[in-house]
Amino acid sequence: MHLHKYEKIWLIFGIMALIIFLSVVGVSAFHQGHTPSGGHKKIDPEKVSETAPFDQPGVHEKEDGTYEVVMVGKAFGYDPGKIQVPAGKEIMFTVTSSDVVHSFSIVGTNVNMMVVPGEINHKKHTFQEPGTYLVICNEYCGSGHHFMSTEIEVVEQ
Amino acid sequence: MIGQIAKGERKLALANLGFAYAAFLIGTLCGLLQVFIRNDALTLPGWLDYYQVLTAHGLLLAIVFTTFFIFAFFQAGMSRTLGSFGPKVLLWNWIGFIVTSLGTLLVVIMVIGGQASVLYTFYAPLQAHGLFYVGLALFVIGTWIQGFALVGHYQLWRKQHKGELSPLFAFMTVATIILWVIACLGVVAAVLFQFIPWAFGMVDGINVELSRSLFWYFGHPLVYFWLLPAYMAWYVIVPKILGTKVFSDSLARLSFVLFILFSIPVGFHHQLTEPGIASFWKFLQTVLTFMVIIPSLMTAFSMFATFELRGRELGGKGLFGWFRKLPWKDVRFTSIFIAMAFFIPGGAGGIINASFQMNEVIHNTLWVVGHFHITVGTPVAMTFFGLTFWLIPYLTGRRFTKALQKLAFIQIISWSVGMLLMSTAQHVLGLMGAPRRTAYTGYAHDDALAWFDGVLSNHVTMAVGGSILFLSASLLIFIVIQLWWMAPKADVHQAESFPIAPSDASATPRFLENWKLWIGIAFVLIAVAYTIPLADLIQHAPPGSGRFQTW
Missing domain, CATH: 1.20.5 (Single alpha-helices involved in coiled-coils or other helix-helix interfaces)
Known part of the structure; x- marks a missing residue:
């Protein structure tokens, strides 16, 4: 040729x-x-609230000084709602969905995770700047999709 | 008339074109509604919902308009280059057209009825009415019937021309159909074995991540199914309009073969931020995604080589003098040139999207919407416009008059301006975090308020662009109607031709047309990229998800 x-x-x-x-x-x-975010653990999408760690959603400080944020996406919001985390600390976000596919996306950061029922997704992030961060769902999840948002309060420690 | 195809094929191609442009009209109207709703400037009546409109917009433009147009182009071109269809080929093409149309109508009825506001990706566990999935299946089956009928016509030609390479247009048509059939296997598997049993209540749970992976196994080659017919126009039609020949027959064929090989095992680059797929497999498919850039680089070279060689033949001097010698006053050429120009940023944006962790910056933001409007929405769509300007009068025996040519220039220029405004705003807003697929985005937060500020970084700019685009679309519909029914009949000397550039295949290696070889390698690559991760998703499946209708 x-x-x-x-x-x-x-x-x-x-x-x-x-x-x-x-x-x-x-x-x-x-x-x-x-x-990018990912994870291998599976979960029964109908038993999310009974399955660890989602039986205790929220912010957890771990022994090594890092944090884990456990979050459930559901039409059309997040559980828990507003949370507070420290600046400068490594945070592991652990998310799943109890109904349809959502996303957990923090505007202005690289945290942009698909929230898929039956699957557990992880992403590590450290907020350098304190402030209020907007979290939105950017995967279509139904008629209230554009109302699905929350905020994360990042505070100086 | 010389070069005119038989009446049967003309009717067939016109039927496909008519369906395509009906979908185009409704689809672009939906787009207009969307940009207004996103600015809180329009409230829909109670029986209509934003996400219904969005589902219709995506399906009608990305799937229906493109597919019906592509088959019209194939049918006319195959008849033009290989000779008239026999009665069987013609009959099966009609059967395929009818099945595709029935499937489309079923889907449209479900969407209008509010039973399927699931967007064109129909991600589980959002559950549309079972008939929506039946409609999708019929649509795919119909395209397969038309595709196989065209392949049958091609095989007949090859039997009668033993040892010859087929004409370039026919080769590329067959390559595109092969790509389409292999790609559809994923979505057909998902629809038949996952969605339909689940939607009709035969099984209670669906494996969501598996369905998404099967969808994207189809979803990425789908974009090449749109792009390859545009490339056919660039390789085979444009040189003829310029008055020259195909730059290199063998490279043109090689690039299409590479698309068959590399456009399919790459779907994970749409799923980079998802759980359930190991990083290794995501990265492997990222590498394969980059391989598919190579045939596009080859195409870009061939195009500009053709332009420069021809421009110099016409007396262009100096480094760039050839550029001015190109036939800019011929809208059949200028439209396609603009289409190509849009594909430069479009392709570059695609490389960013597929770049593994960089995907997190833009995934599911408005950037992606901007991206596909300057890939399928302009390079592909405007190439199709450029073809429409001569294809319809060619089929109807009318004239593309001077007045209509002027209108066509206004149409392509307004489309370019509208698209430039809209897609630039979408790209910038996406980088600022604005999500895609949302109705009015009134998040009460400073970051979100900034999406309505600024010049280019503004939802209003998007709406201005979108409105210009709708005007341009209306103008195109007007031109189509004129060319179909109103323009004066052409006599023998003024008749539009179907431009096919000569292509010298004397030095082209025969193995390029050994389809068994290429299909075999394609399946090996697919097996390497998909077997282990898909088996993993099936073996370690979580309990299935139920049915949700959240709209």
Whole structure:
């Protein structure tokens, strides 16, 4: 198959660019731990409120000084509603849904998690700045989808 | 008339085109309503809901308009390049068209009846009326029947032309149909084995994450099913309009083969922020997603090589002199050139979306909406407009008059301006965190109030763009009606032609047309990318989700 010389240059340039992009993304993900949210644990979507850790939703401080926020999405809100967390501490968000698919997305951060019934999703985040953060559902969940939001109060410790 | 196809195929292609443009009219009207509702400038009557309108907009434009248009283009082009359809091929195409149309009507009735406000992704466990899923299944089956009928026509041609490579248009049509059939397997499996039994109450639970994964196994190659017919126009039609030949027959065929291989095992890049799929598999499919950029780079090269070579032939001097020599006054060319130009930022945005953790920044924000409006909404749609301008008069035997050509220029320019405003606003708002798929977004928070501030970062800008787009769409409908019924009949000398550029296949390797080879490799890649994660989702399935109607 005949390739024009300029086309060879163009394709080599393009493929090299793609390799560089992928390397940056891959190193950042697997070496520095910046993977998108995910999780393997399953849960019975009809028994969310009886299953740990969702039997006690809310903010929990752990022994190593980090925090876990356990949150349930349901049409059209979050349980618990408003929460307060400290700035500068690592927080593990643990979410699931007791009905349809939602999201747990904190505006202005990289926390943007799908909330899928039957699955438990995790994401680590550290708030650097205190303030009030807006949480929204950005996956369509029904007629009240655009009302599904809450706030997180990040306070100085 | 020379180059005119038989009456049977003309009627068939016109039937598909008529359905496509009816869907286009209603779909764009829905879009207009949406931008007003999102600004709190319009309240819908009680019997109509924002999410119903949004479901109709997505389905009618992304699925119905595109698919019906694509089949019209294929049917006309296959008849043009391979010769008239036999009675069997014609009959099966009609049967396929009728089944596709019935499926569409069933879906539309369910959406209008408020039984299926589940958006075009119909994510479980939102449960639409069972007939909605039956309609989807019929739609896919209908497209398969039309697709197989076209492949049958192609096989007949190959039998009569042993040892020859097929014409480029036919090759690309077959490649696109192969891609479509393999892609649909995922959504067909989900609809037949998961959604229909569950929606009709035969089983009580549905495996949500599995259904999402099967949907996106289909959902990404779906976008290539839209894009490849546009690429066909770029490779085969545009050079003819320029008065030249296809830049490289073998590279054109190779790029389509690469699309069959790499556009399917990549669906996880739509699910990067979801639980249930290990990071390794998400990343593997990210790598495969990047592979599918290569045939697009090849296409970009071929296009600009064609432009420059032809521009220089026409006397263009210096580094960029060729650019001015291109036939800018020919709206059949200019429309498609603008379509290509939109695909540059569109494709770049796509690379960002697929870039693993970077996806978190934009996932399900308005950015994504901006992205698909400058991919399917302009590069694909405006290429289809550019084809419409000659395809309809070609089929109806009318003339694309000077006056209509002027209107066509206004139409494509207004579409470009509207889309530029709307999609830029959507991209910027998405970066600021504004969500997609929401009715009026009146969140009482400073971050959300900022979405109504600023020049480009404003829902109002989006609405202005959307309104211009609707005007442009109305103008297009006017042009379509003129070309169909009103424009003067063409005599032999003025008749529109179906432009097919000559393509020199003498040096093209034969193995490029060995479909068994490519389908085999495609399935190997799919098996590598999907077997383990899908088996994992099935083996470690949580108790199924019930039926929810939250609208």
